[in-house]
Amino acid sequence: MLSAQVVGHAISTHCHASLKGNRLLLCQPLDADGRPAGTPIVAIDRFGAGLHVKVFVSTDGLGARHLVDDPKSPIRNFIQGIID
Amino acid sequence: MRIVQVIGRVTTSLHDPSFRGARWLLCSPVEAADLDSACVRRPALSPQPSLIAYDSLGAGDGDMVGVVEGGEATAPFDHDIPIDAITVAIFDSLHYRPPV
Numbered sequence: 001m002l003s004a005q006v007v008g009h010a011i012s013t014h015c016h017a018s019l020k021g022n023r024l025l026l027c028q029p030l031d032a033d034g035r036p037a038g039t040p041i042v043a044i045d046r047f048g049a050g051l052h053v054k055v056f057v058s059t060d061g062l063g064a065r066h067l068v069d070d071p072k073s074p075i076r077n078f079i080q081g082i083i084d
Numbered sequence: 085m086r087i088v089q090v091i092g093r094v095t096t097s098l099h100d101p102s103f104r105g106a107r108w109l110l111c112s113p114v115e116a117a118d119l120d121s122a123c124v125r126r127p128a129l130s131p132q133p134s135l136i137a138y139d140s141l142g143a144g145d146g147d148m149v150g151v152v153e154g155g156e157a158t159a160p161f162d163h164d165i166p167i168d169a170i171t172v173a174i175f176d177s178l179h180y181r182p183p184v
Contacts, residue, residue: 005183007180007181007182007183008119008120008179008180008181008182009179010087010150010173010175010177010178011175011177011178011179012150012173012174012175012176013174013176014141014173014174015172015173015174016140016141019172019173024173026087026119026178026180028182036116036182039086039087039113039114039115039116040087040116040119040180041085041086041087042085042087042150043085051181052181052183061154061156061159071159072159072160072161073159073160074152074156074157074159074172075085075172076085076152076154077085
């Protein structure tokens, strides 16, 4: 799991079937001090996380396959929770 | 999923039998500063290493694509295939708004 901040969103019409209908957010991973670390990644959002909100992002493929209900989905990253 | 730009194709004549019919893309990571304009104006090549990804979508040169790396890349296949990067989305637009 990564601590990250929502820094935007992505739009894709041509994508894997399991991504259809999902909100795709750009998430900037943060280091232990809350500073940006590395380049932003794209994660599925089912919570309606807003811009610049801190979230935690799962990197677990099994969890993502359950989330999109597709055992053949290659997706890994999804937002697991919004950090208060 | 990482955001990369397609910068070329890779062809092989000798490869694992499970790669038969596969299409491979040479991809360069996109730096955060280039994300917002990446779908409009071709970003500069990244100093980070390029990667080769299995193409499941038919992406072409200059496209911004999402690539999943790791064991999950093999999930869509019915047969065993030794890959660890696959394209899962071609992006129409990217909206990058870092906090100021």
